[in-house]
Amino acid sequence: MKKVIVIDDEPFILMMIADKLKTAKIDVITLRESKNALEIIRNEKPNLVILDWMMPELSGIDLCNMIKNDPDIAAIPIFMLTAKGQDSDEQLGLQCGVERYITKPFSPKSLLDMVKEAIGNE
Amino acid sequence: METNNIEHDLSLAVHELSVAYEELSLLYRISEIYASLSVDEICARIIDEAINTISVQTAAVLFLDEKGEKLYTKAYRGAWESKREFPKDDGILWKTIQAKKSCAFCKIKETEYSGYIPMISSLMVCPILGKAKTVGAIAVADKEFGEEFFSKDSKLLMAIATQAGLAIENAFLYSELETLLVGAIRCLVKALEATSYWTAGHTERVTEYAMGIGQTMDLESDLIEKLKICSLLHDIGKIATPKEILNKDEKLSDEEWIEIKKHPIIGAEILVELKQFKDVILGVKYHHEYWDGRSGIFGLKHDEIPIMARILSVADTFDALTSDRPYRRKHTKEEAVREIMRCSGTQFDPAVVEAFLKWVNLQRRVF
Numbered sequence: 449m450k451k452v453i454v455i456d457d458e459p460f461i462l463m464m465i466a467d468k469l470k471t472a473k474i475d476v477i478t479l480r481e482s483k484n485a486l487e488i489i490r491n492e493k494p495n496l497v498i499l500d501w502m503m504p505e506l507s508g509i510d511l512c513n514m515i516k517n518d519p520d521i522a523a524i525p526i527f528m529l530t531a532k533g534q535d536s537d538e539q540l541g542l543q544c545g546v547e548r549y550i551t552k553p554f555s556p557k558s559l560l561d562m563v564k565e566a567i568g569n570e
Numbered sequence: 571m572e573t574n575n576i577e578h579d580l581s582l583a584v585h586e587l588s589v590a591y592e593e594l595s596l597l598y599r600i601s602e603i604y605a606s607l608s609v610d611e612i613c614a615r616i617i618d619e620a621i622n623t624i625s626v627q628t629a630a631v632l633f634l635d636e637k638g639e640k641l642y643t644k645a646y647r648g649a650w651e652s653k654r655e656f657p658k659d660d661g662i663l664w665k666t667i668q669a670k671k672s673c674a675f676c677k678i679k680e681t682e683y684s685g686y687i688p689m690i691s692s693l694m695v696c697p698i699l700g701k702a703k704t705v706g707a708i709a710v711a712d713k714e715f716g717e718e719f720f721s722k723d724s725k726l727l728m729a730i731a732t733q734a735g736l737a738i739e740n741a742f743l744y745s746e747l748e749t750l751l752v753g754a755i756r757c758l759v760k761a762l763e764a765t766s767y768w769t770a771g772h773t774e775r776v777t778e779y780a781m782g783i784g785q786t787m788d789l790e791s792d793l794i795e796k797l798k799i800c801s802l803l804h805d806i807g808k809i810a811t812p813k814e815i816l817n818k819d820e821k822l823s824d825e826e827w828i829e830i831k832k833h834p835i836i837g838a839e840i841l842v843e844l845k846q847f848k849d850v851i852l853g854v855k856y857h858h859e860y861w862d863g864r865s866g867i868f869g870l871k872h873d874e875i876p877i878m879a880r881i882l883s884v885a886d887t888f889d890a891l892t893s894d895r896p897y898r899r900k901h902t903k904e905e906a907v908r909e910i911m912r913c914s915g916t917q918f919d920p921a922v923v924e925a926f927l928k929w930v931n932l933q934r935r936v937f
Contacts, residue, residue: 464591467584553595555623556588 450567451475455485456500468556482506486514489521495567501530516545525566589722596623597729603737607744613645616734624723626710633706649689661686663695666707672696672728674719694719696731700739755802762809766816772889777801779885786925800853800878807837821897834858853878861919880919884926
């Protein structure tokens, strides 16, 4: 079973993504806080991480940089979710090695399609 | 047991939330279609949204003809009889138009409408309503999974149709206004040209040449539109030039040339009230400037001269050279092209001349 970790401080977004991904038989771990996320990602070694950009304590970009600097988990693809929509933000996100940059509100259906494409559909 | 119920309710709530969020994201994306004023672009966009959001294999936008008597296909993707017209009161598409709400026809082959559109097996239609009148309808057919359409699909299609109706009507209004504006300008130009037989047709030809150059230079579409208006208006200042000078059958004296040379500035003064046309006015004002700044009326040079004026300068000269004048016979097209090449870098912007030559080559068969 493929595994995805979703990190967002909005509980409804977490529940909705989990609900959608579970329909495709994907194992989902949801985290409301980013501060312990790095350790959990190291332990769980998911196939994909979906990250919110704006989170208290540790921003999505900072966490993304930490993941990409850890050789054990650097290869895990990352989707960045955010309410920001400017081009410059997208540039910054993509420079950090983000696979996809998804602006809220996003289509849950399209997100699922993108997830399947990124992790392979088994 | 109770925990199970709560979990079940929560799961339903989350699922509902997901549907609502899907609709919200659709509205968010589709609201951007207002930025487009091209009906074709709007139609292509709503078809993409319908196919992706509702997960269907086919989508079509149908427009009501002017008399409101038949529906015809404006744009589509998937399996659709694009050439077919649907006359009034004929079948299920019209039912929707008349009911003014979305209708789903699932398992169409098992209903009285079997064979209505043979290649599809389930259909959902929603009217596209503008503020003033019905624009047409959007139809989606054959879901990717299963044959049934659900109320959430209907909600999504209605959301798309509502936005589409307003955006399309908006684009129609814009296009009507534009036609009215260009029509009014053409009338003005005709009135001007009626006063001088030497310049009959000059404006339309210059407009054609300028548009050719502009398109070859890959200018943005709104700049091309402005260039068109600028070309149509470029000689409007000649309205104030004495008729005796415009119609003189001999070579002009120095004093008469001075009169003629006032027309760009007079043109700009006439147009000054058109606040939205600031750059068009500058194009009119500076269309007799020289690229090197040596012989123009205002002495601007290089990039100081607006791009529309630089293009007009080449188009205007080309038409003047290839038209008869009271004091000389017209040049051949080849001679005129050579003259323009000779003056590249002095009178004309070399980049504009380059585009002009490319355009001339494309037009060879016409010349």
